[in-house]
Amino acid sequence: MNTHPLKVLKYCPKCGSAELHKSGDRSLKCADCGFHFFINSSAAVAALVTDESGKLMLVTRGVEPNYGKLDLPGGFIDPLESAEDAVRRELKEELGLKVKNLKYLESAPNEYVFSAFTVFTLDMAFQVIAESVEDLKPMDDILAYKFYAEEELDYDDIPAPSIRKFVKDYFQSTKHKQ
Template sequence: MNTHPLQVLKYCPKCGSAEFNKTGERSLKCASCGFHFFINSAAAVAALVTNDTGKLMLVTRGVEPNYGKLDLPGGFIDPMESAEDAVKRELNEELGLIVKTLKYSGSAPNEYVFSEYTVFTLDMAFQVKAESLENLKPMDDILDYKFYSEEELDYNDIPAPSIKGFVKDYFKSLKAKK
């Protein structure tokens, strides 16, 4: 099944017309009301949380897509929310974690298929220092969390290419510091 928005969206979201036609590589336009829809990336954040020994926190997803697979804690940025505030909110919702400091690390594009619809994302990674790693509790859309060294990790358990890249970059930078 093709989940690309150009294949899934059949009706104008403004007027409901079936005359909602592809007008480019990433847009649709309604012939009835003139509404022009562009397929843009949604913004998302991922947190690189480490413990005192340099191990990286990965969470086990508790929702589809990729239920039971590894991920970095994080999620979509809410409308009118900064990326930094989204990191703080997501970590608190998912783990009860309070952010002490955070630093932008980098970004990568990704595809997120949800409800048979592709959402293109721009994932932004942040290095995070927590107020405390005590009494964290998996909540919201995660089942569990664990801190990993690279040797303990199977990259095949991380399905999202952007997240896999952030994790590899983290361990590469850790090796470069030694």
């Protein structure tokens, strides 16, 4: 089953017409009302939180897609929200974690398939210094969290390519500091 929006969307989101047709490689246009719908990336954030020994926090997903697999804490940026505020909000919602400091690291594209619909994302990674990593509580859409050294980790347990990249880049950067 093809989950690409150009294959899934059949009706105009503005007028409801079935005259919604492909218009180029990444858009649809309604022949009735003229609405032009572009397939763009959604913005998302991922937080790299470490403990005092430099181990990296990964969470266990509690929702589809990839229920039970490893991920970094984070999520989609809300409309009119900055990436930095989204990191703070997501960490508070998912773990009750308060951010002391954060720093943008890098970005990577990803495909997030939900309800048989592909959402293309641009995932932004942030290094996070927490006020404390004690007494955190998994909430919202995560089941658990754990701090990992690289040798404790199986990268096949991280299904999202962008998240796998961020985790690999983190451990690569810590090797250069040693």
